[in-house]
Amino acid sequence: MKRINIAGTSIVTGSDLADALLALWTSVARLHRIEPATIPFVDTDGTRQTADVVLCSAVPIWTSTVESDGFELTDSAALAEIEARNASFDPLWGLSAVERDDE
Numbered sequence: 001m002k003r004i005n006i007a008g009t010s011i012v013t014g015s016d017l018a019d020a021l022l023a024l025w026t027s028v029a030r031l032h033r034i035e036p037a038t039i040p041f042v043d044t045d046g047t048r049q050t051a052d053v054v055l056c057s058a059v060p061i062w063t064s065t066v067e068s069d070g071f072e073l074t075d076s077a078a079l080a081e082i083e084a085r086n087a088s089f090d091p092l093w094g095l096s097a098v099e100r101d102d103e
Contacts, residue, residue: 001068004039006061011041011051014073018063020082021055027089029057037082040075048073 002018003010013021021039028035034056043049055061 001042001066001072002063003066004041004061004063006053007059011039012066012073013039013041014075015065016079017073017075017082020079020086021053022061022063024082024086025055025061027086028055029060031089032057033089035085037085038078039082040073040078042071042073 001012002015003012004018004021017039021037024035024037027033034054036052036054038050038052040048040050
């Protein structure tokens, strides 16, 4: 599990989800974009929640490893969505592949 620190607060999520969100933030920041993202997390009472965040270079994020009791939050659909969005960015043009096709 990892803690994602963003905008003065933090959430705990699965390691793969946190790594994917950090990779998406890196692409967004490099391209000077603003992108919304949704990520599942474990609340302080242990319930599963989702957070809607806005990713941009003006709001840095970082992750840290969290000790867990063997539980690892996974969400294959959320992970695939985050990874697909990251893969869609074309760093040479600063547009997603979808946006470039629309022009």
